[in-house]
Amino acid sequence: QVQLQQSGPGLVKPSQTLSLTCAISGDSVSSNSAAWNWIRQSPSRGLEWLGRTYYRSNWYNDYAVSVRSRITIIPDTSKNQFSLQLNSVTPEDTAVYYCGRQVGHYFDCWGQGTLVTVSS
Amino acid sequence: QSALTQPASVSGSPGQSITISCTGTSSDVGSYNLVSWYQQHPGKAPKFMTYEVSKRPSGVSNRFSGSKSGNMASLTISGLQAEDEADYYCCSYAGSSTWVFGGGTKLTVL
Numbered sequence: 001q002v003q004l005q006q007s008g009p010g011l012v013k014p015s016q017t018l019s020l021t022c023a024i025s026g027d028s029v030s031s032n033s034a035a036w037n038w039i040r041q042s043p044s045r046g047l048e049w050l051g052r053t054y055y056r057s058n059w060y061n062d063y064a065v066s067v068r069s070r071i072t073i074i075p076d077t078s079k080n081q082f083s084l085q086l087n088s089v090t091p092e093d094t095a096v097y098y099c100g101r102q103v104g105h106y107f108d109c110w111g112q113g114t115l116v117t118v119s120s
Numbered sequence: 121q122s123a124l125t126q127p128a129s130v131s132g133s134p135g136q137s138i139t140i141s142c143t144g145t146s147s148d149v150g151s152y153n154l155v156s157w158y159q160q161h162p163g164k165a166p167k168f169m170t171y172e173v174s175k176r177p178s179g180v181s182n183r184f185s186g187s188k189s190g191n192m193a194s195l196t197i198s199g200l201q202a203e204d205e206a207d208y209y210c211c212s213y214a215g216s217s218t219w220v221f222g223g224g225t226k227l228t229v230l
Binding site for chain 1: 123152154156158165166167168171172177209211213217218219220221222223224
C-alpha cells in the first residue's frame with residue numbers, strides 16, 4: 001500500500017521560497033511506471049497541477065506553464081522522497097499543497113495536504 | 121491552460137441518479153480519452169474514482185460511471201447515498217505532458 005507523507009513549513013514570507021517534501025512508502029521514487037507530482041488547491045484557483053518528476057532510465061520533469069519559471073521538483077533517491085521548491089512566492093501562492101503519485105494519466109495516491117500561507 | 125468547467129453545485133435525493141458535467145476544449149477533453157474524476161470530502165485529500173473516461177479502480181462502487189462526448193465528460197452517480205456528499209473534480213490530460221483540473225462541483229444529498 002503506497003503512502004505519501006508530506007512535511008514542510010506552513011508559513012512563508014512573500015518573495016521567499018516555498019519548500020515541501022513528500023516521503024514515499026510502498027513504492028520507489030525511481031519507479032519506471034509512476035510519476036511524482038505536486039498539486040495545489042485554493043478557493044480561487046481550485047485544483048491546479050503544478051508539475052512532476054519521474055524516472056525512465058533518466059530523470060525527467062514537467063511543469064505547468066503558470067509556474068514554470070519559479071518551480072523545481074527534485075527527487076531524492078537516498079531518502080525515497082521528492083521535494084517542491086517554488087520561488088518568489090506571493091499571497092496568490094497561498095494554498096493547500098498535495099503531493100501525488102501518478103500512474104498513467106491519473107493520480108491514484110495523494111499526500112495528506114499541507115496548508116501553506118504566504119504572508120509577512 | 122484554463123480550468124475545465126464544472127457546475128458549482130448539484131443535488132439529489134437518496135436513491136436518485138445525478139450527473140456532473142465537465143466541459144473542456146478540443147485541446148484537452150476533446151482530444152484524449154484521459155479524463156479522470158476525484159471525490160473530495162471536507163478536509164481530506166482527493167480520492168480517484170474513475171480514469172480513462174470510464175474505467176473504475178478496484179474498490180470503487182459501480183454506482184460511479186464516467187463517459188465522454190466531444191469536449192464534455194460526465195460523471196454519473198446512481199443510487200445516491202448520504203456518503204456520496206462531497207466535492208467532485210474532473211481532470212484531463214492537456215497535451216505536452218500537462219494536466220488540467222475542473223473547478224469542482226459540490227454534491228448535496230438532500
